[in-house]
Amino acid sequence: MTIDLPVIWYFLIGFAVAMYVVMDGFSLGVGILFPFVQGDHRRDVMMNSVAPVWDGNQTWMILGGAGLYGAFPLAYAVILPALYLPLILMLLALIFRGIAFEFRFKSNRSRKWFDFAFSGGAIVATFSQGVVLGGIINGLTVTERSFQGGGFDWFSPFALFTGLALMAGYALLGAGWLIMKTEGELQLRFYRLARPLTLLVVAAMVVISIWTPLFNGRIAERWFVFPNIIWFAPVPILVALLSWSIWNGVTHSQERLLFLKVLGLFFLGLSGLVISFFPLIIPPDVTLWEASSARASQLFLIIGYVILVPMVLAYTAYSYYVFRGKVREGEGYH
Known part of the structure; x- marks a missing residue:
């Protein structure tokens, strides 16, 4: 039996992207x-809660991008x-956020500017990632294996909405973490912010879930269509149950469990995207087999992934274990 390498690579890259997200x-x-x-003291605590682990997260973005370049060069x-x-806006924003991590604790007179760089960088990077997602969902114009659209084809009400x-x-994830x-x-x-943020996230998921089928008959x-409606029904049902559980978790002052539930909500959202578009890798028409590189190239590259991914997972698990526990005023990264 021949192994379907494009499918394996599709899910490997999807795993890297999911881990980054x-x-x-x-x-x-x-x-x-x-x-x-x-x-400043409260903001110090917030920053110190992520300072020991934030830079390792970029590894997943690199793995996803490198995997896309090697396994699906047409998509790249x-x-x-x-x-x-x-x-480009996302990368610039991430750079400013990284600068803020390094300099904010060492600056007194310019601290407000590094606060702005940290917060503004996070907002712009997140919004840009959402716009990228919305632009891909909307579909890209491909003719003779090259992009034939304009530089602002991504700009649409749907892409702007996905950015918001x-x-x-991400704000809900941040609240759960804090x-x-x-x-x-x-x-x-942050307990007080968790509930309105949950409502916003669920409302956004509902709007996107209605908006995309209305403008894309394939997704609808x-x-x-029967029997798909039965097979895929557990996804929206689990979203509703998990959202109610997050709401209820605030009442019972859950801490770790609340954060895990928010992570679960994100994974359900990502699974909905996979269900909607698989096996497309460039909506609306290009499949992962059409975009894939030669089999020999994918076999060669997968060796690196098999080595690197367990190493990154081990490093990540160890770093989170070392920096486990509460962050208090006066403690942390300086």
């Missing part, structure tokens, strides 16, 4: 929540020129 998502969410908290060659502007939706999602890592009055503040057929 959920792990750097809460880090960016902390930056999005920065304007809701005043006082189409997606980048189609989305250059939001991708992802900001709400509930787990802080205590006292600061923790209570995938979800709503």
